[in-house]
Amino acid sequence: MTTSDVLILCAAGMLVSAYLMVGQNALFTTIRLYGLQALLLGIGSAVIAVSAARYELFVTAAVTVALKAVLIPWFLMRVIDRIGIHREIEPFLNVPASLLVCLGLTVVGYRVSTGFAESSQGVSHHLVGVALSMLLIGLFLMVTRKRAITQILALLTVENAVFLVAVGVTSGMPLVVELGIAFDVILAVLMLGILVRRIVDRFESMDISRLSKLKG
Amino acid sequence: MMPLGPAGGLPAALALRIGISAVTLLAVRRTNAARQLAFLGSTIASIVTGMTAAAVLQAGSPVHGVLLVHEASQFALTYTVDGLAAWFLAVLSLLAVPIAIFSVGYVGQPHFNRRSVFLGVAFNALLGAVEIVFVAGDVITFLFGWELMTLAMAALVATEHEEPASRRAAYLYLVMSHVGTGCLIAGFMTLSVASASLSFSTLLSGVAVGPVRDGLFALFVLGFGVKAGVIPLHVWLPDAHPAAPTSISALMSGVVIKTGIYGIVRVCAFGLGVPRLSWGVIVLALGGLSALLGVLYALMQHDLKRLLAYSSIENIGIILLGLGAGMMALAYGRSDVASIGIAASLYHVLNHAVFKGLLFLGAGDVVTATGTRQIERFGGLLRRMPWTGLFFLIAAMAISGLPPLNGFASEWLTFQALLYGFRSSTQPLVHFLFPVGGALLALTTALAAACFVKAFGISFLALPRSREAAEAHEAPLVMLAPQAFLAALCVGLGLFPGLVLRVLEGVMTSLPGLQPRADMVSGGLGMISGFRAFDHVAPVVLGTALLGGAAVAGVLAAIGARGFQRAAERAERAEQNISADQGEGVRGFQPGGEALARLKASRSRRPRRVPTWGCGGELSARTEYTATAFSKPLMMIFRAVYRPTRQVEALAEVSPYFPQEVRYHSEIEPTFERYVYGPLVRRVLRMADGMRVLQAGSLHAYLAYVMILVVTMVLLVWWRG
Known part of the structure; x- marks a missing residue:
């Protein structure tokens, strides 16, 4: 098994985890799926570090795993424990229909990825295709789900997708940029976690469709 | 003494304004010092700008320069002071200096308090913005100045933001201005895409052709017309003027609305050119409509500042009449006629700035003294405020077009453009429209005279109609001196139109396609433009004759009055003799019969003195002619325009035939x-x-x-x- 096979396997795993997130209603499981996704992203970065002989990517991989696969899931689970809400309520679109839409989005993502000059080579093609699909699926999750926690996870999925493209196509961005992004992500999650608790305090629910009541 | 060359004057003035504003804002706690700094500093900046303009007008060669360069993108805000820009800049400076000095006193009133600092800063911002608009050398600079001007104006209109009416006026102004600016941006972008340039000099050099050009003309007339307050785009203007503090209204009416005229002259008449007669016809028609309807609405206003605002619309109309005649003449290729029309409109821009500025300052005095803007609550102010009254009278006479004041000069020139233009072409449209325009102008001027007889007469003559008017005080010197300066300008600009025309000749030779006639300017006193015997008018002679006539009439009236008084005294003595002899006399039907009867009834030997025309009763403010009554006959004549509604309500307790109170309410249809x-x-x-x-x-x-x-x-x- 060559490094590129491993890389494609990781990307495919990430896509699968995104699909599983769409099909999942239990919040704990969804968070674990996100952790899995981030772990695969970390492994993918490490593989690129080896294959492209860019060893500073190991740092990236380590930060990704530590932050996204461990720290953020732990924090989000703690938030859920505190507020005591464990399941997603009925989304705007039911699970089978959602999965069908995501299938369509994946097709779009893959089809579009052939248009980029960078994706003419085999590995990059898959990476860009997976990343675009994940980006669209993340957006779709945001549109259909009602729980604030799921919204955060969807946003993080989009972020993972962008990260995957960045690492996969350019063989790693400068370390400074990646560290900056990592801090951005952690700050965003912290703030969103706090916001979720405020929303629950105020509305006694995590259903963000109730936010429209704030409108004057 | 001029420390800066003409090229450096303008950026220096703008930098000065910014610096003054910054220091003023820092010194916000020391309200008095900050206010004085803002307004006096603004005076210096205006003088510097005025000197630049004067230098350009004198030398006749334009000044170019750069206000700001962005090094990385090589993007520059440029300015160009050519003849036209210098003319408008000169008008601005001429008005801005007296207004700034007036404001030192006016804004110092206690009720402005902290707001006076804001007013000072916004005043500087507005002036700076208008200066940028006049000198902008490229589209971006122009639009930047234009929008800055809009925002500063909106802020100034909303100075008294506790009043819902002020907020509404500011909002209306913002909305309408932005629609206008939208039109301008669309027009400029179309032009700059077509010519791949943002600079005015290359932007406007005949890029657009055909229907695109017509569309651009429509966009620009719409965009600039909103700012100028051309009817039917005027609705913001009568609301915005009364809402703003008076010194700002003076600036608004005097110069800010002229930016619209400047735009039409620069972009439409001499940018896009006048490819066909209909463009000139449109401008002429808009001018005629604005002039007539403006003065008709002005006549019906009882709020002094609102009246002046409508009168501004009228004057914009007169300016456009001259401009429209000029544009039509350009279209059929008679640049000598065109130059008369353009000169008339540019001259009227100056004149209107001077006398309308003066009128607004006088109105500011009156409003400050009485605390109200309603003409019906004034009366008899001439006795309490003689200087304000005198200056207001001079301005009112000037705006009514009476020689030898300046309003006459430019309105006469407009007439000449219309009448002389009538003979210069054989086209039926010209033969029809020019006399119609002249007739409209004549009607407008006459109605304006009626309007200002009302404004002056009801406000300053007769008896005070309210306690506030009776207790009014004359304004301090700092507010009177600027008015004296403007009043002197009214007289000077009227007496020596030749000097102004000589300057305007330079301005017009700098405009493309204009060739003023060499004999247009004859000496310093006269104005010749057409057929010699017909329209050779020397305002000095005319004015002297009129003044002489007035003096003779005055002397005759005085002699007559003396005679009448003697006769009355004789009659009185005779009457006393009669009553002493007979006790009961024959009751006469002559005026004063009632007094006679009372005199007899009292059987008093002492002569009783009562005012003339009082029919023996005591005259009070309740017997005075009101502003409503004064304008009522005209309201009836122009009923078709006004469509007045009237409501009379009699409040009676016992029988409808013996009302306790009668309420009369009348309004014209907006x-x-x-x-x-x-x-x-x-x-x-x-x-x-x-x-x-x-x-x-x-x-x-x-x-x-x-x-x-x-x-x-x-x-x-x-x-x-």
Whole structure:
């Protein structure tokens, strides 16, 4: 098994985890799926570090795993424990229909990825295709789900997708940029976690469709 | 002494304004010092600008320069002071200096308090913005100045933001201005795309042709017309002027609305050119409409500042009449006639700035002294405020077009353009429209005279109609001196129109396609433009003759009055003798019969003195002619325009034949507001209601929009790539 096979396997795993997130209603499981996704992203970065002989990517991989696969899931689970809400309520679109839409989005993502000059080579093609699909699926999750926690996870999925493209196509961005992004992500999650608790305090629910009541 | 060359004057003035504003804001706690710094500093900046303008007008060669350069992109804000810009700059400076000095006193009133600092800063910002508009060398600079001007004006209109009316006026102004600016941006962008340039010098050099050119003309007339307050785009103007503090109203009416005229002259008449007669016809028609309707509405106003605001619309109309005649003459290729029309309109720009500025300052004095803007509550102010009254009278006479004041000079020139132009072409449209324009101008001027007889007479003559008017005090020197300066200008500009025309000749030779006649300027005193015997007028002679006539009339009246008084005294003595002899006399039907009867009834030997025309009773303010009554005959004559409604209500307790109180309410129909803007606003609001479905306030809906957009864009990239 060559490094590129491993890389494609990781990307495919990430896509699968995104699909599983769409099909999942239990919040704990969804968070674990996100952790899995981030772990695969970390492994993918490490593989690129080896294959492209860019060893500073190991740092990236380590930060990704530590932050996204461990720290953020732990924090989000703690938030859920505190507020005591464990399941997603009925989304705007039911699970089978959602999965069908995501299938369509994946097709779009893959089809579009052939248009980029960078994706003419085999590995990059898959990476860009997976990343675009994940980006669209993340957006779709945001549109259909009602729980604030799921919204955060969807946003993080989009972020993972962008990260995957960045690492996969350019063989790693400068370390400074990646560290900056990592801090951005952690700050965003912290703030969103706090916001979720405020929303629950105020509305006694995590259903963000109730936010429209704030409108004057 | 001029420390800066003409090229450096303008950036120096602008930098000075910015510096003054900054220091003023820092010194906000020391209100008095900050106010004085802002307004006196503004005076210095205006003088510097004025000197630049004067240098350009004298030398006749334009000054170019750069206000700001962005090094990285090599993007520069440029300015060009050519003849036209210098003329408008000179008008601005001439008015800005007295207004700034007036403001030191006016804004110092206690009720402005902290706001006076804000007013000082906004005043500087407004002046700086107008200066930028006049000198802008490229589109970006122009639009920057234009929008800065709009914002500063809106802030100044909303100075008294506790009043809902002020807020509404500012909002209306902002909305209408932005619609106008939208038109301008569309027009300029079309031009700059076509010519691949942003600079005015290359932008306007005949790029557009055919229907595109007509469309651009419409856009620019719309955009600039809103700012100028041309009817039917005027509705913001009568609301905004009364809402702003008076010194700002003076600046607004005197110069800021002239930016619209400047735009039409620069971009329409001498930028796009006049390819066909209809463009000139449109401007002429707009001018005639604005002039006549403006003065008609002015006549019916009882709020002094609102009256002046409508009168500004009228004067914009007169300016456009001259300009329209000039543009028509350009279209049929008679640049000598065109130069008379353009000169008339530019001259009137100056004159209107001077006398309307003076009128507003006088109104400011009156409003300060009485605390109200209602003419019906003034009366007898001439006795309490003689200087303000004198200056107001001079300005009122000037705006009514009486020789030898300046209003006469430019209005006469406009007449000449129309009458001389009539003979210069054989086209039927010209033969029809020029005399109509002249007739409209004549009617307008006469109605303006009626309007200002009312404004002056009801405000300053007769007896005070309210306690406030009776207790009014003359304004301090700092507010009177600027008025004296402007009044002197009114007289000077009227007496020596030749000097002004000589300057204007330089301005016009710098405009493309204009060739003023060599003999247009004859000496320093006269104005010749057409056939010698017909329209050779020397305002000095005319004015002297009129003044002489007035003096003779005065002397005769005085002699007559003396005679009449003696006769009255003789009659009185005779009457006393009669009553002493007979006790009971024959009651006469001559005026004063009632007094005679009372005199007899009292059987008093002492002569009783009562005022003339009082029919023996005591005269009080209740017997005075009111402003409403004064304008009533004209309201009846122009009933078709005003469509007045009247309501008389008699409050009676016992029988309707013995009312305790009669209430009279009369109003004219706001035609444009009701029939043009009402439906428009309703339609826009309905559309906005329809759009509300999109903005439902649901987070998921917004996210869905984002997603749909992303998917569409991704697909578009793929499809294109």
